[in-house]
Amino acid sequence: MRSPSLHGHGCRTHEERARLDAQEIKTAVARQDAERAAAEPPFVNRRDPALAVGPDGRPAVSRRAPLWADIPDENWNDWRWQLSHRVNDLEEIEQVLNLTDEEREGLSAPDKFRVDITPYFISLIDPDDPNDPIRRQVIPLGREQQAFTAMMEDSLAEDRHSPVPGLVHRYPDRVLMLVTTQCASYCRYCTRSRIVGDPTQNFNRKDHEAQLDYLRRTPQVRDVLISGGDGLTLAPKLFESILRGLREISHIEIIRIGSRVPVFLPQRIDDELCATLEKYHPLWINLHFNHPNEITPEVSRAVDKLTKAGLPVGNQSVLLAGVNDCVHIQRALVHRLVENRIRPYYLYQCDLVEGSGHFRTPVGKGLEIMEGLRGHTSGYAVPTYVIDAPGGGGKIPVMPNYLISYSDHKVVLRNYEGYITTYEEPPTYDRHDEASCRFCQSQRAEPGQSGVLGLLEGERMWIEPKGFSEIHTRGNTEAHRLQDPSKWVPFGVGAIEGQAQAAGQLRVLEGGDPAPPVAPPSAATPPAVAPPSAATPPPKPEYGPGEEPRPRDGEPTGSAHGELL
Ligand code: SF4
Ligand SMILES: [Zn+2]
Known part of the structure; x- marks a missing residue:
């Protein structure tokens, strides 16, 4: 306790002194904390693969083939240098890998699919292992030239389902936009080997403009997947002009980029590119890793940049014999992916495309892999296994029962x-009340493509293959006495069957027609179930070209515009 005499001198009051003491204590504690924090090593997250360091304490790097040992890091890490120093013929590749006879045969084939490999990617291959999983993806074998049953040049009929060159409109609300035929390196099993790698088939600004023009005219499209080839190999300005062109179309909600550049050329994912991408959100990116060996420190840093730029990152793999046809490889792959914040999205069955015969596995192998993933690892790490329908039906998911x-x-x-x-x-x-659900009442049109959902929702009772009715009349062109069309009109379901039977055949519905404007929601329309009657003539249809007749808003399917005869 301080001497009361001090008070008598009137220098400081007791309260003042106490306040100053408290302040001093506070300052001293803060100083101590700061000193302690400075003495402690900063927290480093060792689990973050983007922060991995090498033995020298610098950011980790992957193996570099001896051929390029003397290349300055500045060049090696420059994506333009990597692209312009790709290896593509037997002599060059032989300087990096010890080739087998079959590889020599593959590399010497005159009409082979393009070979071009970045120095970075070929350096990841074990030069002495002919079964190296990265090697098998990019070094051709003589077997690549062998034909196999059901092989096709364009097994997914992409060029057939493209209203303008390079724009594949297969699904109701989304399109695939091929913007280039060029890739950073070339995969031997490429689905688009018919055009990919071939500069004479490439798309130019005029093609891009035609693609954008189609999209401007097609408001049903809300999602565009930019692919190729690989859009990220385009000159940055050209790529950005495509993104801008898409963003100027108001009905396009999301843009997706499908790219293997981060796999073959992670150096391309630089700050400048990410700053460009950020301007065009909502933007998603889907990569293509097939084996854990492809996920290097360079890849981790590239993906980290993409995620920091706000792009959700996914992955699609192709199931390839000799590369990843193993539950345990796939498990390691998906674990490495999620560790890098990449969501496994699809596992594809290998397509029936020229050159891919020796990569194909039975579908049972894919099912076995799915059996080994679902439940055995995080749900986030489990992709959907799909068969891309030969002939162009789109992706069909398959899974164990x-x-x-x-x-x-x-x-x-x-x-x-x-x-x-x-x-x-x-x-x-209590069944969902469509009449009072504003989402049901303002659903997007799927002209001609409502499919099995259309059956479930009562739009129609069945789906017939083209020509079904003609075949089943067995040449009898006039209805006989037992063939009253009203017999096959299902009461309370759909619209089209009754009319179709009366007219003798189903109207062929075509997808891709411009969607008619969606009618405003109206729950007030009174239900009007009209019993079938062959005497009433069908009213003029109220649907646009390619759109399926539907019940009016709030109307039970039974009346369906009065088209049930
Ligand atoms: S990156 Fe894609 S488009 Fe290019 S060769 Fe590979 S599979 Fe084909
Ligand atoms: Zn294995």
């Missing part, structure tokens, strides 16, 4: 361990 059986009130399910359980169904269910 988990639903074992069912009754009218129970389903029997099994899990990944073989545990079998039952799910008791609700005894009653």
Whole structure:
């Protein structure tokens, strides 16, 4: 306690002194904290692959083939240098890898699909291992030239389903936009080997303009996937002009980039590119890794930049014999992907495309892999296994069966361990009220493509193959006494069948026609179920070209514009 005499001198009051003491204590504590923090090493997240360091304490780097040992880092890390120093013939490749006879044969084939490999990517290959999984993806074998049953040049009929060159409009609301035929390196199993790598087939500004023009005229498209080839190999200004052209179309909601550049040429993902990409959100990117060996420190840093620029990153792999046809390789791959914040998206069955015969596996291998992923690892790490339909039907998901059986009130399910359980169904269910749901009332048109959902939603009762009715009349062109068309009109379902039977054949619906404007929601229309009657003539259809007749808003499917005869 201080001497009261001090008070008598009137220098400081007791309260003042206490306040100053408290301040001093505070300052001293803050100083101590700062000193302690300075003495402690800064926190380093060792699990973040983008921060991996090498033995020298600098950012980790992957192997570089001895051929390029003397190249300054400045060049090696420059994507333009990598692109202009790609290797593409037997002599060059032989300086990096010890080639087998079959590889020599493949590299010498006169009409082979283009070979071009970045120095970075070929350096990842073990020069002495003929089965190296990266090697198998980019070094041709003599077998590549062999034909196989069902092989096609364009097995997905992409060029057939493109209204303008390079724009594939297969699904109702999204398109594939091929902007170049060039890639950073070339995959031997490429689905688009018919045009990819061939500069004479390349797309120019005029093609891009035609693609954009189609999109401006097609408001049903809300999602554009930029692919090729690989858009990220384009000159930066040209690529940006495409992004801008797309963003000027108001009905395009999301843009996706499909690219293998971060795999072959991670140096390309620089700050400048990311700053450009950021301007065009919402933007997604899907990469293409097939094997864990492809995920290097350079890749981790590139993907880190993409995610920091706000792009969700996904991956699609192709199931390839001799590369990744193994549950455990796939598991390692998906684990490496999610560690790098890349979401496994698709695992593709290898397409029936020329050159890919020796890469194909039975579908059962894919199912076995899915069996080994689902439940055995994080749901986030499990891709969807798909077969891209030969002939152009789009991706069809396939998976092991988990639903074992069912009754009218129970389903029997099994899990990944073989545990079998039952799910008791609700005894009653208040069905969703479409009439009062504003999403049901303002749904997007899917002209001619409502498919099985259209069956479920009561738009129609069945789907017939083209020519089905003609074949089944067996040459009888006039209806006989038992053939009253009203017999095959399902009461309360859909619109088109009754009319189709009366007219003798189904109207052929074509996708891709401009979507008619969506009618405003109206829950007020009174229900009007008209019983079938062959005497009433069909009113003029109220739907646009390519659109399927639908019940009016709020109207039960039974009346369906009065088209049920
Ligand atoms: S990156 Fe894609 S488009 Fe290019 S060669 Fe490989 S699979 Fe084909
Ligand atoms: Zn294995």
